[in-house]
Amino acid sequence: MRKYEYRGVIFDLDGVLTDTAHYHYLAWKNLAESVGANFDESFNEQLKGVDRMGSLNLILAASGKNFSDADKLALADQKNLHYQSLIAQLSPADLLPGAAESLQQIRAAGLKTALASVSKNAQAVIERLGIADQFDVVVDAAKIKNSKPDPEIFLTAAAGLDLTSDECFGIEDSIAGIRAIKSASMFALGIGSPVVLTEADVVIAGLHQFSLQDYLK
Numbered sequence: 001m002r003k004y005e006y007r008g009v010i011f012d013l014d015g016v017l018t019d020t021a022h023y024h025y026l027a028w029k030n031l032a033e034s035v036g037a038n039f040d041e042s043f044n045e046q047l048k049g050v051d052r053m054g055s056l057n058l059i060l061a062a063s064g065k066n067f068s069d070a071d072k073l074a075l076a077d078q079k080n081l082h083y084q085s086l087i088a089q090l091s092p093a094d095l096l097p098g099a100a101e102s103l104q105q106i107r108a109a110g111l112k113t114a115l116a117s118v119s120k121n122a123q124a125v126i127e128r129l130g131i132a133d134q135f136d137v138v139v140d141a142a143k144i145k146n147s148k149p150d151p152e153i154f155l156t157a158a159a160g161l162d163l164t165s166d167e168c169f170g171i172e173d174s175i176a177g178i179r180a181i182k183s184a185s186m187f188a189l190g191i192g193s194p195v196v197l198t199e200a201d202v203v204i205a206g207l208h209q210f211s212l213q214d215y216l217k
């Protein structure tokens, strides 16, 4: 494991700090079925970390049918309304095990923290989880042009923290997100399965297994 004098940690949100990845999955599954596209957990892995229209385009391509731009916008809205109904009741109790402790550990050690989520719902989610004040910088869909796996979101987060890529590491549960971190030349800590996150530097099952000391000199 690479050990470096890290000064900042950049977190993905959905599937890392809270299980909203499951709610995205449910809402996409519902939409995929309504347009006649096959959808399962393995297809869903390709959508994680990918922005709303990018995900929709992958599902519509799998349906084998053609959709106008107006149809696509309506379908994206339909998925988002469903997703928003699923996250309406989120509260601090929905933080995944170890999430709050990891943020506290990192901040107590004097490192900076950033959020890097391509979700347009990210700000609302961190507010409901009660962790909005735990990030020095929040980079969401409004601040970037290119979705993961493009490195833009991680590079923007590092710049916002006033740190170099070498000084940061990223934490991600998605294949697209791990690729974005590696393209940003950062150490990538995967959350989930090493069988799925093959390009991560290290994979742990969840933040309940996170200990900052493992990554410091």
Ligand code: G6P
Pocket (backbone or CB within 6 Å): 014, 021, 024, 047, 048, 049, 050, 051, 052, 055, 080, 117, 118, 119, 120, 121, 122, 141, 174
């Ligand atoms: C995150 C999730 C994706 C989701 C994307 C856009 O990256 O991992 O599953 O599609 O955000 O979310 P939004 O809330 O803007 O539709």
Ligand code: MG
Pocket (backbone or CB within 6 Å): 012, 013, 014, 015, 016, 021, 048, 049, 172, 173, 174, 177
């Ligand atoms: Mg994620």
